[in-house]
Amino acid sequence: MTLRRETDPDRAREPIFSLPVGAMSLVYAPLHGFATLVRNDAARKLQAALRGDGVPSGTALRAVAKRLLGPATASPVAKSGSLNEPLFLGIVPTRGCNMACRYCNFAAPRGAGRSMDLDLARAAIDAYFTLLQEGEREEGQIHFFGGEPFHAARVVEFVVTYAQYRAAALGIDLHFEVSTNGVLGTARAEWVADHFGTVVLSLDGLSDIQDGQRPLAGGGPSFDTVRRTAKILSDGAVELVVRSCVTAGNVERLSEWATWICGELRPSAVCLESLTISSASVAAGLLLPDPYRFAEQFGSAARILGKLGIDTVQSMTDLSACRISACPVGRDALIVSPDGMVDACYLLESEWLEYGLDLRLGRVDVAAKRLEIDEERLERVRRLPAREKSLCANCFCRYHCAGGCHVHHETSRPPAAYDDMCIATRLITADKLLRQLQVEDVGAGILADPVAASALARQADDHLLARELA
Amino acid sequence: MRERRGRIVYTAPETSSWLTDNDHVIVVDTAASAAHVLEGLDAVIWSLLDLSYDHRRLVDLVQRCSDLTQIEAERELRATLDRFTELGLLARTVEAEHG
Numbered sequence: 001m002t003l004r005r006e007t008d009p010d011r012a013r014e015p016i017f018s019l020p021v022g023a024m025s026l027v028y029a030p031l032h033g034f035a036t037l038v039r040n041d042a043a044r045k046l047q048a049a050l051r052g053d054g055v056p057s058g059t060a061l062r063a064v065a066k067r068l069l070g071p072a073t074a075s076p077v078a079k080s081g082s083l084n085e086p087l088f089l090g091i092v093p094t095r096g097c098n099m100a101c102r103y104c105n106f107a108a109p110r111g112a113g114r115s116m117d118l119d120l121a122r123a124a125i126d127a128y129f130t131l132l133q134e135g136e137r138e139e140g141q142i143h144f145f146g147g148e149p150f151h152a153a154r155v156v157e158f159v160v161t162y163a164q165y166r167a168a169a170l171g172i173d174l175h176f177e178v179s180t181n182g183v184l185g186t187a188r189a190e191w192v193a194d195h196f197g198t199v200v201l202s203l204d205g206l207s208d209i210q211d212g213q214r215p216l217a218g219g220g221p222s223f224d225t226v227r228r229t230a231k232i233l234s235d236g237a238v239e240l241v242v243r244s245c246v247t248a249g250n251v252e253r254l255s256e257w258a259t260w261i262c263g264e265l266r267p268s269a270v271c272l273e274s275l276t277i278s279s280a281s282v283a284a285g286l287l288l289p290d291p292y293r294f295a296e297q298f299g300s301a302a303r304i305l306g307k308l309g310i311d312t313v314q315s316m317t318d319l320s321a322c323r324i325s326a327c328p329v330g331r332d333a334l335i336v337s338p339d340g341m342v343d344a345c346y347l348l349e350s351e352w353l354e355y356g357l358d359l360r361l362g363r364v365d366v367a368a369k370r371l372e373i374d375e376e377r378l379e380r381v382r383r384l385p386a387r388e389k390s391l392c393a394n395c396f397c398r399y400h401c402a403g404g405c406h407v408h409h410e411t412s413r414p415p416a417a418y419d420d421m422c423i424a425t426r427l428i429t430a431d432k433l434l435r436q437l438q439v440e441d442v443g444a445g446i447l448a449d450p451v452a453a454s455a456l457a458r459q460a461d462d463h464l465l466a467r468e469l470a
Numbered sequence: 471m472r473e474r475r476g477r478i479v480y481t482a483p484e485t486s487s488w489l490t491d492n493d494h495v496i497v498v499d500t501a502a503s504a505a506h507v508l509e510g511l512d513a514v515i516w517s518l519l520d521l522s523y524d525h526r527r528l529v530d531l532v533q534r535c536s537d538l539t540q541i542e543a544e545r546e547l548r549a550t551l552d553r554f555t556e557l558g559l560l561a562r563t564v565e566a567e568h569g
Contacts, residue, residue, distance in 0.1 A: 118534055157521055162535045165514045168493030191521065194490055 015075075016050065016068055017396035018043055018464040019430055020455045021446055027064070027464060028433055030322050030399040031072035035433045036064055037442065040469045047465055076324045076399065078386040079332055083373060084135030087328055088143045088177075089128040090335030090346060091121065093155035097148040099181050099222060101202075101214045102284035103245065103275055105351065115152035116338040119366050124336045125163045126369040129170055138171065144178040145335065145346040152338075153188065160195050179243075182226035183216065189229045193236025200241045200271070201230055205257050209250045213286070227264070234265040241313075243271040247281075251289035251297050258301035262308050269311040272298055274424060276408055291420040292457070295427030296447040302431075303440060316401035316425045317432055325385035326402045329359060332382070334371065340364045342371055344381045345407065352407050357384070359407075390415055391422070394461040401425045416460040423457040430456055480519065480551060480560040490517060497559055506559060511536055515550045519560075 019026040025043035028035045038046070038061070045056035049065035056065050094115045097104075125142075132140050142163055149156050160176060167174040177198040184192065192199060204213045207223035216222050233240045242261060246254065254272065261270060275281060275288055289297075302312035315326055325331055329344045336342055337349075345352060345359040352359045359381055362373040385402060389411035392398040395418075403411040404421055418426070427447060434443035446452045461467070482488075485501035495508040495516045508516050514535050518528055525547075533543035554560040 122534060158531060158534070161514055161517045161531070164490075164492065164517070165510070165535055168509065168513070174492055187522075 013463065014050075014465075015072075015396075015399065016464045017462040018467050018469075019396060019462060020452070020459060020467075021430070021434070021442060022449075022452055024442070025467075025469070026430060026433060027068075028396050029068055029072065030396070031075065032067060032070070033073070034067050035437060037434065037437055037439055038064070043464070043467070044469045047467075047469070050465055073322065076322050078324065078330060079382045082134075083332055083378060084131055085137065085332060086128065086131055087331045087333040088141035089124065090143045090145055090328070090333055091116070091124065091149075091155075091159055092145050092147070092335065092337045092346065093121075093149045093152035093159075094338055095147040095348070096151045097146060097181070098151055098183050098217050099148065099214055100217045100219065101181075101280075103213065103247070103278060103281035103286050105278035105280050105348075114338050116155045116336075117366075118155065118158050120336070120338075120340050120364055121155055121159050122162055123366040123369045124364050124371070125159065125166060127364065127371040128334065129166055129172065130370065132172055133170065139173045139175070140167065141175045141177065143333075144176075144180075146179070148181050148183070149178055150180055150184055150188065150192075157191075164195075181214070181222070182229035183222055184225075184229050186228070186232065189232040190236070193233050193238045196238050198239040198241065199233050200243050201226070201233060202243050202245070203227070203230060204244045205250045205253060206260060209253065209257075212249070213245065213247065230265055230267075234267060240265070240267040241269045241271055242267045243273065245275055246272050246289050246294055246297075247275045248287035248289050251293050254297040254301040255304060258304040258312075262304060262310070266308075267310055269313050270301070270305055271313045271315070272301065273314060274421065276405075288420055289424075291424035292427065292447075292450065292453055294424045295431065295453070295457075298424075298428050299431045299444055299447050302435070303444070306435075314425075314428060316397070316404055316421070317429045319400055319429070319432055319436070322399035324399075324402050325406070326400070326404060327406070329406050330382050330385035332378075334361065334373075336364055340366065342373065347407055355407050357407055388412075391417060394463060394466070395422070395426070396462040397422075397425050397429045400429060416458075418458065426457050427453060479563050479565050480555070481563065482560055483558070486559065488516070488520070499558060502558055504558070506557060511546065512550060512553075515547060516554075516559075 015031050016029045023040060024037055025040055026037050027043060042061050045061060046065055048054055049056055050068060056062055144156055163174060175197040178196055179200040182201045203226050204210050210223040211221040214222055274294055275286060277288060305312050333344060334342050335346050340363050342361045342363055343359050344361055361377050361381060362371055365372050384406055389403040391411040391413045392403050393415040403409060409421060431443035431447060446456060483499060486497055486499040488495055488497040495513045497506045497508060515532060518531050529543050529547055532547050533540055538546060555562050
């Protein structure tokens with residue numbers, strides 16, 4: 001019979017995690033901003049220290065214990081107070097698009113081509129600047145979403161020109177970001193390179209992949225045009241992020257893709273996102289990548305790109321901060337649609353309504369040049385990311401992926417009922433942590449070992465004090 | 471860069487280049503060893519010229535950006551183009567109409 005000391009339940013639930021990495025343990029305390037790789041016997045000593053069963057011997061391990069027992073930052077909480085620190089102003093110039101991506105559930109190719117009226121765009125900018133001034137903010141951000149924003153290029157050009165003019169008069173430092181498919185003429189691409197701070201360019205792979213997954217609206221190939229745009233942006237001063245959608249069809253080619261990028265472009269980052277299943281993707285026969293293969297290939301691509309100082313990123317695995325939402329929802333982003341509605345999410349209204357969410361915040365009052373934000377809606381949206389996410393209760397990624405997309409990812413399932421998105425996120429996050437610890441080979445080894453990868457991905461409770469360490 | 475009104479065409483000298491920053495445009499003419507910093511509505515008009523808009527659209531956008539009436543915007547645009555021409559930022563030529 002073994003006598004076990006009762007653990008303080010609060011301490012047991014503290015976000016200090018431990019993951020099996022072969023015979024080692026990756027200890028991660030996100031709120032302490034701390035990670036380390038230790039042998040399992042050392043991890044047992046850390047468990048004892050956390051339970052109050054003594055201080056481990058050895059200077060290094062004692063320092064680790066001291067760090068884990070020391071102060072941590074507070075858990076991120078839902079936003080509150082007045083709306084004078086908006087995350088950014090989002091402008092959707094149109095839902096229309098000049099491409100017919102086979103997985104896209106947005107307006108294209110149905111072509112809801114209504115463009116935003118310039119008076120509406122101007123009123124939205126004026127109202128946004130008023131909010132910034134009320135909050136005594138000296139920096140602002142305007143992000144463009146679509147459809148394809150440059151399908152209504154005149155709107156983008158007006159917004160950039162007018163917003164720069166007003167920002168200069170008000171002493172506001174303004175940053176522009178656009179998500180684009182890159183089907184642009186040379187002159188327009190050069191203009192974008194000159195006027196934008198960040199461009200997120202969708203390019204899924206080499207010509208067979210890009211043309212297969214992202215054909216033009218008429219069915220023609222898009223690779224050569226987007227490649228030319230990418231080159232112009234890469235040679236310009238703009239921060240270029242190449243975003244690639246990963247499916248079962250291109251997951252095994254991410255290393256090849258990374259090598260091509262290294263030879264052709266100098267992006268600041270490459271964003272590799274798993275396909276989101278939609279009615280369009282199902283109809284096109286596109287399949288999700290196997291999460292284990294995705295994680296391993298992501299790691300391989302990251303190692304290739306990392307040699308040139310290019311970051312490999314994914315929206316669910318941003319370790320730069322602890323957060324309760326991995327997207328703009330709940331963070332006071334104000335996204336204006338062509339019809340003048342202000343929403344918290346850039347997805348189509350029909351999409352969030354289908355999943356029982358209402359992410360509308362209000363509307364733009366064009367005549368008054370102000371935003372009519374419904375306080376009740378704002379508070380409801382702000383609370384959304386802080387809702388109970390039982391699926392994530394025991395997961396070490398919960399302060400980074402924050403449960404994923406509020407619309408598409410169900411988090412009310414039992415703890416650890418991980419789906420493919422969770423598995424890929426867990427493996428990629430662990431590999432990133434190991435790379436940060438400069439033990440790249442350890443991460444690569446785990447991802448290449450199906451048994452070890454599964455043990456890490458499927459661990460039911462990541463809390464250090466919950467692990468039975470051999 | 472061209473702004474056509476009837477047969478009048480404005481062209482930036484081939485020796486000039488420009489850079490748009492957050493709150494101003496810097497136009498450099500290497501032949502004249504001159505640099506000009508354009509701010510406010512001057513910068514707006516230069517940016518719109520750079521987009522090769524036609525005269526009517528230029529007037530419309532200057533009006534939208536500035537709260538001027540259409541007549542005032544037209545006048546402002548003309549005065550600015552004249553000033554840019556005097557400074558050597560633009561060359562004004564008259565093209566013969568065809569047909």
